[in-house]
Amino acid sequence: MDFDLTADEKRFRDEVRAFLAEQLPSLEERKKIGPAFFPEWWRKIREKRWVGFDWPKECGGGGGTIMEQYVLKQEMLAARAPGLGRDYTGLGWVGPAIIQFGNDEQKARYLPDILDSKSAWCTGYSEPGVGSDLAALACRAVLDGNEYVVNGQKTWTSMAHTGTGLYCMVRTDPDVPKHDGISCLLIDLSSPGIEVRPIESFAGDHFAHLYNDVFFRDVRVPAANRVGEEGEGWEIICSALERERSGIAEVNRHHEALERLFKLAAQSRIAGRPALESAVLRRRLAAFDARIEAARLNGLRSLTRQVRDENTQSDSSINKLHNCNLLVEMAETGMELLGGASPYLGDTEASLYKGRWQIGALGWPTTVIGGGTPNVQKNIIAERMLGLPKD
């Protein structure tokens, strides 16, 4: 156990810091430059090979270690730099799926665009009839010559209206057990026969048009766009879910929220008395602190397990449960502290911190429901780590 960076890690951290100090414009400057800032920034960090830093070098990545990747992300977050590349989904799991399961032609065709922030992949898992029980998915693909013909619907597809491609799970064989009949297709979102319709979430302006229904009517997809073998889709899904572990020790947003909560508490009153005189509130805030720190340290333990190739099967589930609880409870505590003005939306007297608490109190389902609900995470932990029978 050693929480000090090794000499190599320190050298790398210093390199990142020096780069950020020199190359990252301040927030005001960024505002002045406008949207043109992003492509320029992504080009620069791409040159450093920090986009796809954890991908193997032969695939165009940086070949960074797990700990270096952690150091890089921490430094970027601390400097409030934008994310490492535009194609979050491509970098996070579509690229890695292609690296692991794809052929050379697919690698050459898709990976450079992901790294160069040219593509924007979306995830096509969920369907109207299929959420938690993902393996029951029904969207049908039938081989016709050297093309698949896709019919059916995906739902909740984040960013499908602005995305370039859909990483899509389809049923290619309805006659085998449900996990065995799934295949993975990479579908160009401009293909004829695709219709994207917005889903309106109740969370209002801040979440306006992010999610979509995607309809497929006789959409023709080259068979060459199938990643892996027919029937290998479930394996690809499992390996993609595993990848959620990479950001596991990042609790920066919780730290910031807790600092904001303490500030808000210092300005608020509960039942007419200064809020920070309330023992109940003090205890609640400190308990957030304990859980955030535990989540961070759990994450660091997981990174070490990843380095050592040890069992990490429930690490992201544990992390997710903490994230869900913290998000909901901290947002609700913020709302309580805002008191009578908390139901107002937007730029009003209550919108200390620009209505952030209201946003949090409305927007939590993005984290809590998206990507697997708490009940599903608890099942994973109980079954995989405690060996309890499947329900």
Next chain:
Amino acid sequence: MNFGFTQEQEELRSQLRRFLDERAPMGEVRRISETEEGFCRALWKEMAELGFLGLTIPEALGGSGLAWVDLVVLLEETGRSLLPSPLLSHTLASAALIQAGNEAQQQQWLPRLADGSSIGTLAFLEDSDSLAAENIKLIGQPDGAGLRLAGQKRCVMDPEAADFFVVAFRRGEGERDLRLAIVEADAPGVSAQAFPMIDATKRMGNLELDDVHISEEAILSGSASGASDFERLLDAGALAAAAEMGGAVDEALRITVEYTKQRIQFDRPIGQYQGVKHPLAEMYVDAESFKSLVYYGAWCFDNRPDELPRYASLAKAYATEAFVRTGIDSIQLHGAMGFTTAQDIQLYFKRSKWARPIFGDAETHYERIVAMRGL
């Protein structure tokens, strides 16, 4: 950076587990806890011989000179097995001497602690509800070439087993700074009493100091200030207790999981029902989480002492909440069987009652975390 135990630490853990499984299985734990002394001297001696009692004591003084992270492994394993022993007291008396003893004091006591021939414990608190230094009122009155102590210490662990007490006091009226001194159990005027406990595997009680004379040589010279030694030892106590709690929660969870796998109701193992498996998953999350805090806190003890207070508090607060909840839930998931003395799970439930207040309950530590922000 790495946040995992080393190969050697894993080996220490397996060695301990084998030893405790063999020498202190649950039947033996129950038997020992019902004896007059409440621990087994032969077993204690064996632990000393295997080097378990000197982990953090310098090699030159009979120990192994290891770190607190190693000690955590020991405490987790004795916590897991509920071993009735003065180990926690011993750990903290050793820490007091390592940290605040001068050379002569260390020479006198540490080899005896390492080889198990002396047992020490802390005698700090006078108010069972407060760990605050300002509530230490015991005053050392000038008495010939030394001092005289008259008063009472409460919540003293293993009071009857101890051969010496590390007593916190003030050097004079109005003195702000605290001092620590070694008071031997057989000195005139010293008497100790253990009270009946919910958790029979633990002993705790009062120390009475009836005009006890102590020499200057018995006063630990301390680091910069006695109050900071006092505080650091309380932090060490919170951390050590939380480490024991980690082992105990893991085992309570394991026992309960096993029970729910084999207990059949409505034609299924009850562990298949989400009303059963979800609380178990939550216990697992909490156990892993507070253990992470304990491990980091233990690393801070040796490497980042300025972060120790915060992480000792975070760890003990979270551990306390988690253990209390685990205790209740694990009994409930055993059904009526959980209410019987026949089941071992009740021993873990009772341990959670001991663990709650020791070195500060959740409320105390959460409050301290907020106060550390100057609020």
